[in-house]
Amino acid sequence: MLSDAGVVLTAAERDGIEVVDYGLGNLEAVGTEIVVYVNDDRYCAKELVLFGDQTCPEHRHPPFEDHAGVESYPGKRETFRCRAGEVYLYVEADDSEETPREEWAVQPPMRDEYYTAGKEIHLEPGEQYTIPPDTRHWFKAGEAGAVISEFSSPSYDEKDVFTDPKIDRIAGSY
Amino acid sequence: MLSDAGVVLTAAERDGIEVVDYGLGNLEAVGTEIVVYVNDDRYCAKELVLFGDQTCPEHRHPPFEDHAGVESYPGKRETFRCRAGEVYLYVEADDSEETPREEWAVQPPMRDEYYTAGKEIHLEPGEQYTIPPDTRHWFKAGEAGAVISEFSSPSYDEKDVFTDPKIDRIAGSY
Numbered sequence: 190m191l192s193d194a195g196v197v198l199t200a201a202e203r204d205g206i207e208v209v210d211y212g213l214g215n216l217e218a219v220g221t222e223i224v225v226y227v228n229d230d231r232y233c234a235k236e237l238v239l240f241g242d243q244t245c246p247e248h249r250h251p252p253f254e255d256h257a258g259v260e261s262y263p264g265k266r267e268t269f270r271c272r273a274g275e276v277y278l279y280v281e282a283d284d285s286e287e288t289p290r291e292e293w294a295v296q297p298p299m300r301d302e303y304y305t306a307g308k309e310i311h312l313e314p315g316e317q318y319t320i321p322p323d324t325r326h327w328f329k330a331g332e333a334g335a336v337i338s339e340f341s342s343p344s345y346d347e348k349d350v351f352t353d354p355k356i357d358r359i360a361g362s363y
Numbered sequence: 364m365l366s367d368a369g370v371v372l373t374a375a376e377r378d379g380i381e382v383v384d385y386g387l388g389n390l391e392a393v394g395t396e397i398v399v400y401v402n403d404d405r406y407c408a409k410e411l412v413l414f415g416d417q418t419c420p421e422h423r424h425p426p427f428e429d430h431a432g433v434e435s436y437p438g439k440r441e442t443f444r445c446r447a448g449e450v451y452l453y454v455e456a457d458d459s460e461e462t463p464r465e466e467w468a469v470q471p472p473m474r475d476e477y478y479t480a481g482k483e484i485h486l487e488p489g490e491q492y493t494i495p496p497d498t499r500h501w502f503k504a505g506e507a508g509a510v511i512s513e514f515s516s517p518s519y520d521e522k523d524v525f526t527d528p529k530i531d532r533i534a535g536s537y
Contacts (some may be wrong), residue, residue, distance in 0.1 A: 195369015197446065197488035226491060227442045227514055232406040234442070234514035268401045268408065272371065314371035317400060339406035340401055340514060 190238055191224070193346040194273035196283030198224060211351070217297035221245045225344075230259070231274055233344045237269075237337040239276065239330035244298045246256040247306060247327035249281075257345060264322025267341035271312035274335035277320060281325035282308035295329045304354035312337075325352065364412055365398070368447035368510040371469035373400060385420055385525070386535030392472035395419045399518075401468035403496060404433070407518045409494035411511040413445075413450065418472045421501035421526040423455075431519060438496025441515035445486035448509035452492060469503045471486075477527035499526065 191198060205325050207223040210216040222238040239245065269278065277295045287307035294311065297304040306325040320326050329335075340356035349358050365372060381397040384390040386442045396412040413419065424439035443452065461481035468485065471478035480499040484492050494500050502511075523532050 195446070199489045227493065229440070229493075231440050231516040232514055234408065234444075234512075266403070266405050268406075271401055272369070272386055298533075315373045315376065319401065319403075319450075323536065338408075340406055340407040 190240075190273070190334055190336055191236065196236055196272070196336065197291065207286070207362055209362045212357035213246075213299075213353075213355065215299065217243065217245065219244050220248055226339055226357070228344050230343055233265075233339075233341045235339045235341075235344075236272075237263070237335075237339055239274075239328075239337070240334045241330060241332045241334045242295075242298070243334070245327060246356060247279075247304050247325055248349045248356075248358075249323050249325045251323050251348060251350055253277065253345070253348050259345075262343075265342050265344060266322050268317055268319040269328070270317035270338040270340070271314050272336040272338055273314055274332035274333045275314075276312045276328050276335040276337060277331070278310040278312060278317075279306045279326060280310065280320055280329040281306040284313045297327070297330070300353055300355070303351075305352060340350040364414075364447070364508055364510055365410065370410055370446070372512065381536055382415055383532070383536045386531035387420075387473075387527075387529065389473065391417065393418050393420055394524065402518050406478055407439075407513075407515045408444075409513045409515075409518075411509075411513055413448075413502075413509045413511070415506045415508045416469075416472070416505060417502060417508070418503040419479075420530060421478050421499055422523045422530075423497050423499045424533075425497050425522065425524055427466040427519070427522050433519075436517075436519070439516050439518060440493065440496050442491055442493040443502070444491035444512040444514070445485065445488050446510040448507045449488075449505035450486045450502050450509040450511060451505070452486060452502040453478070453480045453500060454482045454484065454492075454494055455480040467495055472502070472503070474527055474529070477525075479526060512536055
């Protein structure tokens, strides 16, 4: 999927692709494939790959203090740019901006009660959306999958807060 | 070139491509074509396009204070990732790391005296290099041109310092 999208990786990057099932053991339905290009104390860039109908489950990037040598962090801001395929993104917003659950274009894959953000954004190649810090969001690829470039402030994955208490972001990464 | 590299742009982005000749009036030799995806107070992402043998002239991103609402900025750090074509990158370094000018794989296009950085890095698709703040650098595409993804801390182009005093980054942008 990456090469179809024109993304060239080195052999080391191909070998190092992070496969995340979030500890739910159902990678086909709930998971993300990640190539990290750079993640330092100033910025981060990744490619995210979702298989057809695969979902990245709901989470937020909270502010924190005194962690990993960082005194104070306002939480991760991130821009998702769809490179290939299509993605349905759901973001926490005011009630007036949220689409009622029964009208969502796609549905959560399982454990529906842990999907609450309802502002619906549909991204096709060339389209992008920026998610503020500490804002619940989840996203699901269309049936052909998706390649998403993520540009952001630094990533501290271990600080992510998932709505589903069963999820373990770090242990669920291979 | 962007579409050959698998980069999809919206119509607005295509219309908004920034063409920079740096005020030297010789775009074919000295210039850069830029698509800015995002540039906010926390991070920046762009695609840079160079035509065949086109050069981005030598400059650095210095620290500054009290500018554009920013109290103190350590200077822009940037990661260049080659997506397509090839690029020859020259970065300021210790003498022991610099290649003598007469051995550079490519030569500056004009006004050679304003090209001084000599640590040579050759990037092919999938390869990347990170340039520290306040470090002189310039780069030139191979004969087939290059598409380079740039991930960085925020860009304040107006603060860039070019080695060639004739260059005007802002007035030389269309």
